[in-house]
Amino acid sequence: MRAHEAGALHGDIGSRGPAWLRTPDDVNALMPALWPRTVTRGADGALAVAGLSVRDLAAEFGTPVYVLDEDDLRSRCRDFRSAFPTEDVYYAGKAFLCRAVVRMIHEEGLHLDVCTGGELATALAAGMPPERIGFHGNNKSVAELSRALDAGVGRIILDSFTEIDRLTALARERGVRPRVLVRVTVGVEAHTHEFIATAHEDQKFGFSLAGGAAATAAFKVLDEGVLELRGLHSHIGSQIFDASGFEVSARRVLALQAQIRDARGVELPELDLGGGFGIAYTTQDDPATPQDLAKRLRKIVDSECAAERLAVPRLSIEPGRAIVGPAVFTLYEVGTVKDLDGIRTYVSVDGGMSDNIRTALYDASYSATLASRASTAQPLLARVVGKHCESGDIVVKDEFLPADVQPGDLVAVPGTGAYCRSMASNYNHVPRPPVVAVRDGQARLIVRRETEEDLLALDVG
Template sequence: MHLHGTSKINAEGRLEIGGCDVQLLAAEFGTPLYIVDEALVRQRMREYMDAFRATGIPFQVAYASKAFCTMAICAVAEQEGLSLDVVSGGELHTALKAGFPAKRIHFHGNNKTPDEIALALDANIGCFVVDNFVELDLLDALAGERGKRVNILLRITPGVEAHTHEYISTGQQDSKFGFNLAGGAAFEAVKRAAAKPHLELLGIHSHIGSQIFEVEGFRLAAAKAAEFAIQVRDELGILFRVINLGGGFGIRYTAEDKPLPAATYVQAIADAVRTNFTAAQYPLPEIWIEPGRSIIGDAGTTLYTVGTTKDIPGVRKYVAVDGGMTDNPRPALYGSKYEAVLANRANEPATETVSIAGKCCESGDMLIWDIELPAVKPGDLLAVFCTGAYNYAMSSNYNRIPRPAVVFVKDGQASLVVRRETYEDIVGNDLLPERLKAAPAAN
């Protein structure tokens, strides 16, 4: 098995994370349970920050909160000196509620509503990443109503397609995001942005995909950004002060995945920006990036309790757990693969091949196909690794199943950062009109 961060098997043969025995965590907080290794989160954040400091280039590392957004993770990001990338009013509200400095918040999204933009303007956030011409006009108008001039980046689609799942590739020309370089939309956006009285154009943003295991795509994106910046300088006399190359840095889910160290990605990006801009005698811009999954992904583990089993001789043995696609929809959406261990009997040898089924009323609610485990019994605890990113963030109440609790573990201490939902929470927003209430039974 491959253990991440502070995870280890303790003397009792049980999985331990952050100095906390997960069997004791299950007893205290119940299952399913999201467990976050806080020390590993901080380590990942520091790897990016330290790597950029070593380049000598001005930078911002913004945690992409869409991967996992709670007040606790916003607080950790603030303590580690990161900026924050949000993509909705809800994520922005969470960050502000956590006390995150508004000036270090960047607001993304291809369809920001007027209310969301107003919330961000009133909070005085640091930068908007403008995605389209409608937003360009709307933001300028709303900022003007408030007598403000706001910083923006223009999101461009550079035509660089990373080798990722088709659903999460966003850098190619056929994308719902951004202004295309091909066809001149990006150039036109720069001209219009420069003419807006309430917008301050800092530079451009691009994002070429997710779960990327090589640096060539980032080098090419940096070259495309430089080429565009040079064109804008030469034809419009406008200099970009910021080049944001997004995120998408990969993590290890299974042995098939071969991620690079954070420093390798950062060095390649810094070298490419320096080389391309220096060659054109262009003032070196500040570099921004937005890691999300690579900060929180392998720091998360989901703990389940085993319930029923179904053995079909010669075909398959199903082992059902008390969660599933409501707390981790990624296998159903993307065919994502995970590794797992029986957390309460982690030292025992594997003796059978089983498939882990969720409890939702969907035949597609499968978490792991064909994993080797010790003989599984009802009541066993199954720990699924690398569930920090896009699990809690994409969780749902399908089948009216409450969302799990989230705990941060560090130095033997477990801190509850999200309470488990209750059935009362599930019906909390329901209303029952008088005309639908049951009438008294007739005598």
């Protein structure tokens, strides 16, 4: 059984036995692996983050609200920076990006990966040095590539022959020689959801290794001599716990490096193995530490380079979820509790699929806890759902909450830093929630709540 498919018995209470043995203490307990590092349950029973009660946060900022533990995020940046001291760590901005987060990751010594013009604009507006930015994307427009060149972006990851021609023409016009990597589709099946596995052959990203397109792309860049080919890039998917996929990917990409050396006499100096490192959404998940990842990836690369008689290239990785995912939880207010005659209890909150689409989109599993108080009531198996007009509007599929959960209670869902705010929508014309960063007993708004006025301002009809 894969870690993210472990089933219903998860969350704060994990899999410590059947429901009739679960106690109120189980439901009140916090599993540290699931929560930002400064989250505690206070003497009054309410959760606190960096010394601030969630009740006070809800009163000041409203709900739903994404709460970012800044010390947690910064410490995860430092964990990766410490584990990969001679490598380049690119924070994958698609997980969650705003100007405050850009500044945090830059201050902690990380590079930044962006994949659209909007992400690039955010990075530049926040003061990220352009030479520390990498630009991804399978369909970069002329305008986006032009902006990247004019800004001096440090590297561009090539994704198609059209893009090679497009970027070559733009570079010639400007008389510049941008650094590029060729994205290689290596045919590795990552053990993850179909829609977030990105290295199998039948998908939109990169150049096929098996079909020869990756080698052709590399030769084209080298032969034309306009773009500076620095290396190859491979990204096999997201929410990955098994390192074997990275081993196969590295072996195949480095075999292509050797092929390029043999055909053109060029040893490419860089190798990017992407990201996709998994995090704990439930107690069934067991992610590797950055130190473990570093050890495994270095061993893989060193071994394969020795086998191919290649100099070891400078390695780079792209963690996004692994940095921001655990650093954030979403705080909701309960609106209704509906018991379906022993079938299931539905706990409806004031958000839903507009602030977390991942459960509906990927069948993702999440945990939840009663956040505004502790309870002595017996555990109740519940489903936490949103307010949208969709039966699939589910936030947490199955979780044990106290049987006395009621309207007005606050419920917190951990692990929502990645792909929740960044994929949020205005479905049913619901304004998107704010993001609040908390540190040293202080809370600051870093992304404000959308308003109905914001929605109407775009409606020009």
